[in-house]
Amino acid sequence: MKAYKIPEATVMRLSIYSRYLQKLIENGTQTISSGEIANGVGVGSAQVRKDLAYFGEFGTRGVGYNVEELFNHLMEILGLDEKWNVIIIGAGKLGSALATYQGFIDRGFNITAILDIDEAIIGKKLMDIEVEHIDLLSKKVKENNVEIGVITVPGSVAQVVTDDLIKAGAKAILNFSPNVLRVPNEIILRNVDLSVNLEVLSFNLSFHK
Amino acid sequence: MKAYKIPEATVMRLSIYSRYLQKLIENGTQTISSGEIANGVGVGSAQVRKDLAYFGEFGTRGVGYNVEELFNHLMEILGLDEKWNVIIIGAGKLGSALATYQGFIDRGFNITAILDIDEAIIGKKLMDIEVEHIDLLSKKVKENNVEIGVITVPGSVAQVVTDDLIKAGAKAILNFSPNVLRVPNEIILRNVDLSVNLEVLSFNLSFHK
Numbered sequence: 191m192k193a194y195k196i197p198e199a200t201v202m203r204l205s206i207y208s209r210y211l212q213k214l215i216e217n218g219t220q221t222i223s224s225g226e227i228a229n230g231v232g233v234g235s236a237q238v239r240k241d242l243a244y245f246g247e248f249g250t251r252g253v254g255y256n257v258e259e260l261f262n263h264l265m266e267i268l269g270l271d272e273k274w275n276v277i278i279i280g281a282g283k284l285g286s287a288l289a290t291y292q293g294f295i296d297r298g299f300n301i302t303a304i305l306d307i308d309e310a311i312i313g314k315k316l317m318d319i320e321v322e323h324i325d326l327l328s329k330k331v332k333e334n335n336v337e338i339g340v341i342t343v344p345g346s347v348a349q350v351v352t353d354d355l356i357k358a359g360a361k362a363i364l365n366f367s368p369n370v371l372r373v374p375n376e377i378i379l380r381n382v383d384l385s386v387n388l389e390v391l392s393f394n395l396s397f398h399k
Numbered sequence: 400m401k402a403y404k405i406p407e408a409t410v411m412r413l414s415i416y417s418r419y420l421q422k423l424i425e426n427g428t429q430t431i432s433s434g435e436i437a438n439g440v441g442v443g444s445a446q447v448r449k450d451l452a453y454f455g456e457f458g459t460r461g462v463g464y465n466v467e468e469l470f471n472h473l474m475e476i477l478g479l480d481e482k483w484n485v486i487i488i489g490a491g492k493l494g495s496a497l498a499t500y501q502g503f504i505d506r507g508f509n510i511t512a513i514l515d516i517d518e519a520i521i522g523k524k525l526m527d528i529e530v531e532h533i534d535l536l537s538k539k540v541k542e543n544n545v546e547i548g549v550i551t552v553p554g555s556v557a558q559v560v561t562d563d564l565i566k567a568g569a570k571a572i573l574n575f576s577p578n579v580l581r582v583p584n585e586i587i588l589r590n591v592d593l594s595v596n597l598e599v600l601s602f603n604l605s606f607h608k
Contacts, residue, residue, distance in 0.1 A: 196602075198599060199408060201598070201599050201602045202598075202599065204602075205592070205594070205595045205598045205599075206592075206595070209577075230579075231579075232579075267602065267605075268598050268601060268602050268605075269598075269601035269603075269604055269605025269606070270598065270601060272605070274597070274600075274601050276597070282496075283492070283495050283499055284496040284500070286496070287491075287492035287495070288593065290492055291493070291593055293577060293592055293593055293594040294593070294594055294597060297594045297598065299594070299601075337604055338597065338601075338604075340597075361604055362600040362603065362604055364596055364600060368418075368501075368502060370439075370440075370441075378600055378603045380596055380599055380600055382593075382596050383414070383415075383418075383502055384497065384500055384502055384503070385414070385500070385502040385503055385508070386414045386415070387573055387589055388483070388503060388506070388508050388547065388549075388573060389410070389411075389414045389478075389479065389506065390407060390410050390411065390414075390589055391483075391547055391571040391573060391587055391589055392477060392478035392479060392483050392547075393405075393413075393476065393477050393478050394478075394571065395478055395483070395546055395547075395570055395571055395587060396476075396478025396481070397478070
């Protein structure tokens, strides 16, 4: 286990910094200051320095950060120096969108399979992955060494699917269903409710009225 | 304008609390303590009290909160005591998933239209909304009093679409494209990168190895 405890908001910003640095690498930029990173991604420069300080000193005073070094370090912190095998359960509209989401592929997540119970969907191709029957869940998790299960099934079956994923060996669950899921302590669970994003907007719209 | 400045993480938790309270109302629960809310949603009870304290005192010491009163108050804070008109630009897999996302409907967001440039998609029905041509953007925003534009187009056209939305009168943009968008100061912009969710998991998986 690594020896630091990082707030989730910091992890999310590190992810954003790393994307920005990747663009800079593509453009041939060699060094950058925390202020330039801050401007580039739209957060305060004190925040950038504080976020990066969790991981020790990489910058050189007056020179700034070496872009490629910082990028590689961030990717390592985010666990993106290795590949993670993902399975998607539920091939409805959201599951299909996630299975073909370029952002996952760009960041090195390996979508190994997508499963559903609906015979009308099974057999369809999403990019180069064929939708398969949910009965194959345990087999697919095991044979692909799946670490991460993504749940886009209806709420009524989300807990059963989660239990099956964990029993088969998944270590982390990304839950897009509206249900509160119970998982053992050692399993990492993240709930995503896409409406929260719209509610941050409605909060701000209402706030500024 | 309301007279408080709230961290975004708090706004996101208020959204989660409000969903939990809604379930309690459906179950007939009348009062609840901050500790019970904390347990129900999986955050610390000090955090719940701190989040709610931004908005003054609603609880009664030793009795707790009246569930319905607290729920109504949270919905008002989140701007969900009114309807917001939304337009989705881009009817690919992600746009289609969002157009039919039950979570948006449940929270009162009104998806007024979904537009695309692809003739193969235009005319298709998503729930009861027909995909229409992107040339109608300005007309649709104006005639439906759209406040919020959701962008799921490819990065290469995201800025043009954003400019058009703002010119037509949209006040807030939810951006699912990978591009950094430039908007005037008075426009509320929120970028959603779905991979960040997987990266919080890979960070934690790597952290616990």
